[in-house]
Amino acid sequence: MILPRRRFLLLAAGTAGAALVPVSFAPARAEADEVAALIRELAGEGTVKAGKVKLDVPLLVENGNTVATSVVVDAPLTGPGRVASIHIFADRNPLPKVAAFHFGPRSGRPQVATRIRLVTSQTVTAVARLADGSCWKDEVELLVTLAACLE
């Protein structure tokens, strides 16, 4: 597991770096609000809480073109509280939706792994929607040193 101290140091380094560089970028990007709206839409009437979901992405991404990402949900695949789907969002990608995975009765475990693209340092969110309508999420704020190319 990753030490909280490591996460703290990475975030501290990122904040210091951002403070030194004057802000001068404005390419097409999604916003955190957009992700919040997408999660809202997903949840409908249900609640959205933190927990149950574990999103595993590197905190320091060397190459944004291919970022190993995995999501595990601590909930069963049968019964009323079963996991219906897992969704991944990246708030500062040009398009915040990354992927969605739908599970059926033949699925073995509410767990998936894939490789994603990240255009810049940002927060990646994983949301699990359960059959009872509740949504659970996990967020990871990470640094991207080489962006997924837009050129």
Place this chain on the structure above:
Amino acid sequence: MANALINLPKRAKKGETVEIKVLISHPMESGQRRDAMGKAIPRDIIHTFVCAWNGEEVMRAEFHPAIAANPFLSFFAVAEASGTVTMTWTDDQGATHSQSAEIVVE
């Protein structure tokens, strides 16, 4: 779309959870890039992946342009009966690629 790799055990016990790993070669052109002339390169991605065990759906994935080129996916299925596990990928050009693997459940 042509080359796909499917990795799942050849044998499993009934009721066992098996990991399935799939990889397919595809550029996953995001639609965000421009060519040397400044013209937008049209989007061409695999948008849907389905895994079926003897015709019964195990897992369905929707991909967006933020999935890396040559999409890799790992997921789990319950081994209930021997038979064919079929993976189907569909891309923006309407092309589909299906590939199967056999598994013996005892």
